Amino acid sequence: MGEKSRAVALHERSSAPAPHVPAQRANPDPAPEPGTGEPHPVARFAEFCYRRLAGDYEVDEFGFDREFTDSLLLPAARAVYEHWFRVEVTGAERIPADGGALLVANHSGTLPWDMAMTQVAVYENGRRLRGLGSGLLFGTPVLGVLARKAGQTLACGPDAERLLRGGELVGTWPEGSAGLGKPFAERYTVGRFARCGFVDVAARVGVPIIPVSIAGAEEAHPKLAEVWPLARLFGLPYFPVTPTFPILGPLGAIPLPTKWRIDFGEPIEAGPGCRFALAERVRGTIQRTLREMLEERANPFTG
Amino acid sequence: MPSTVLVTGASGYLGSHLAAQLAAQPEIDRVIGVDTALSTAQLRARLGGAEYIRADVRTPLIAKVLLEAKVDTVVHASLTAHPPGPSGRPLHKEMNVIGTMQLLAACQRAPLVRKLVIKSTAAVYGSGPRNHAVYSEGMPADVTLPRSGYAQDNAEVEAYLRGFSRRRPEVDVTTLRFANLMGPGVDTVLTRYFALPVVPTVFGYDARLQLLHAEDALAVLRRAVLTDIPGTFNVAGDGVLTLAQAIQRAGRVALPVPEQVIGPVSKFVRGAKLVDFGPEQLRYLNFGRVVDTTKLRTEFGYRPKFTTREAFDDYVRGRRLGRLLDPDKLVSAPLRAIGLALPART
Known part of the structure; x- marks a missing residue:
């Protein structure tokens, strides 16, 4: 590429005068005039790298890194969302346009793909979801950091309350790791909610509970058996045996390309009353919706 | 308004500057600094109008000073995270915990003491994967704290303090839980860490750090002495930096x-x-810690002047840390070489 064809985006920082021959510019994609229009994509990417290298970005008190999430994590997750799981969303109009709400969903899939996909589904509908994860997640190298950067935090009362009071949408999977690692035979039976604290939090802050039913995730990693001595060795809640893991090694982490459907249900007001009854009502709603979704579905892979 | 103030840890950064600033206040008659360090000309210069007594808070001398000088306000600023000398951990713990016990016992016997200000640390909340993201003062202290160490020392000290306020309810006790100090003149574990040319970090972890500028720390201590606001307060700058981000801002290389x-x-x-x-x-460097400072702003009535980011940048400027990883060289220069420039920053 000759000097004449170089695009020049003017910028106050550039002290060295760039070769600039506007009259003879032969570039088919003309560079924007100084101060107008969009900067060159390469320059924009470089600016991103510059800021990441200089540490010039904002992180909130939970560790949520908006720029990192929007430019790297969400596009990657969206590719999986659109092309791998082909997620179909129903009831998106029930996601509140503003203000806090607690989204409660069924948990499954051996690896927490459902958390990532719900996060994308909510983002596609104009809001952000702040997921609540287990202590095990935040203690895991790399994954814990990515989870915090994506806006997730520890599943505990004070963290959830703080986020809700800030007007955020908070997602919780109260089945916990028992739900995540449920055996394939028990798929689509929503387990006991190990923690009913979410009901108290929603009642205290005064936000509605939105039951979220996720179909498709439960077949993504069919857990056929588990090896408890290995689980104990690695300090994990379970060590799964799926059709692809551990036989295929790390490739076993690739989920089966099931067709997903995520349904956002009718909001439930968390008023005063028995927490267990309310938690049971949320669980029952999710279970019923799941059954309906499964009846409509012909095949886990085509939907 | 206090008339005679005793400041422990007076040879330290906070202790010496606080003693000097208090001595400059016309309302305060006398400021006595106490510490174990030798009284050098440099230290006396820093202390300004404050007196200095070389004494160990663990000895009965402290009780005598309290009584004879008619001390009415005690500032306990000698709890330290790392011992200044080559002493080991047992001696260090003894200085922190036994020292505080002796000091509290002396205060209890001194009828004129009306106010006690203690510099504690936000480390009492602990840090780990199962810790809350943001701690406010009322939350129960972490049960997973290590059995020993600086955080445990402070947790014990705070427990003694609660006992003290039960026995002397008329004494105003202000406990200040400071986030990690940062500033050009401060020497702590963290300031030394970020000054390393290659900063070792643990792979796969990134802590959320919250820092407190030394000027804000001094202002808060001063305010606690000059006004009567008993209670426990988290003290930290607004905002959060992650460890990786801080290393990048200091221009260091993370390893x-x-x-x-x-x-x-x-x-x-x-x-x-x-x-x-x-x-x-x-x-701490794996998980970090963030505290809620609402109570500091509303009840205590102080808003930190430096955010976490500003405090860190001020430290980097003050220490003149040279950039080893310069984004100007790494990004802007190659970009210029192909005839492009960075778009204007907003």
Whole structure:
């Protein structure tokens, strides 16, 4: 590429005068005039790298890194969302346009793909979801950091309350790791909610509970058996045996390309009353919706 | 309004500057600084109009000083994270915990003491994967705290303090839980850590750090002495920096080390007398800690002047840390070479 064809985006920082021959510019994609229009994509990417290298970005008190999430994590997750799981969303109009709400969903899939996909589904509908994860997640190298950067935090009362009071949408999977690692035979039976604290939090802050039913995730990693001595060795809640893991090694982490459907249900007001009854009502709603979704579905892979 | 103030830890950064500032206040008659360090000309210059007594808070001398000087306000600022001398951990713990016990016992017997200000630390909340993201003062202290170490010392000290306020309810007790101090003149584990040319970190972890500028720390201590606001307060700058971000802002090179070999690395750094890199610091550097400062702003009535980011940038400027990783060279220069420039920053 000759000097004449170089695009020049003017910028106050550039002290060295760039070769600039506007009259003879032969570039088919003309560079924007100084101060107008969009900067060159390469320059924009470089600016991103510059800021990441200089540490010039904002992180909130939970560790949520908006720029990192929007430019790297969400596009990657969206590719999986659109092309791998082909997620179909129903009831998106029930996601509140503003203000806090607690989204409660069924948990499954051996690896927490459902958390990532719900996060994308909510983002596609104009809001952000702040997921609540287990202590095990935040203690895991790399994954814990990515989870915090994506806006997730520890599943505990004070963290959830703080986020809700800030007007955020908070997602919780109260089945916990028992739900995540449920055996394939028990798929689509929503387990006991190990923690009913979410009901108290929603009642205290005064936000509605939105039951979220996720179909498709439960077949993504069919857990056929588990090896408890290995689980104990690695300090994990379970060590799964799926059709692809551990036989295929790390490739076993690739989920089966099931067709997903995520349904956002009718909001439930968390008023005063028995927490267990309310938690049971949320669980029952999710279970019923799941059954309906499964009846409509012909095949886990085509939907 | 206090008339005679006793400041422990008066040879330290906070203690000496606080004593000097209080001595400059016309309302305060007398400021007495106490510490174990030798009284050098340099220290006397820093203390300004404050007197200095070389004494150990663990000895009965403290009780005598309290009575004879008619001290009405005690500022306990001598709790330290790392011992100044080559002493080991047992002596250090004794200074922190036994020292405070003796000081509290002396205060209890001194009828004129009306106010007690204690510099504690936000480390009492602990840090780990199962810790809350943001701590406010009312939350129960972490039960997973290590059995020993700086955080445990402070947790014990706060427990003695609660006992003290039961026995002397008329004494106003102000407990200030400081986030990690930062500033050009401060020498702490963290300031030494970020000054290393290559900063070892644990691979796969990134802590949320919250910092407190030394000027804000001094202002808060001063306010606690001059006005009567009893209670426990978190003190920290607004906002959060992650560890990786802080290293980038300091222009240092991060060296991520796998968890399994961080032990020997920290031993080396410790052995080379670079940074006192204990297991407690490691946990902090993996997970970090953030505290809620609403109570400081509303009840205590102080708004930190420096955010976490500004405090850190001020430290980097003040220490004149040269950039080893310069984004200007790494990004802007190659970009210019192909005839492009960075778009204007907003």
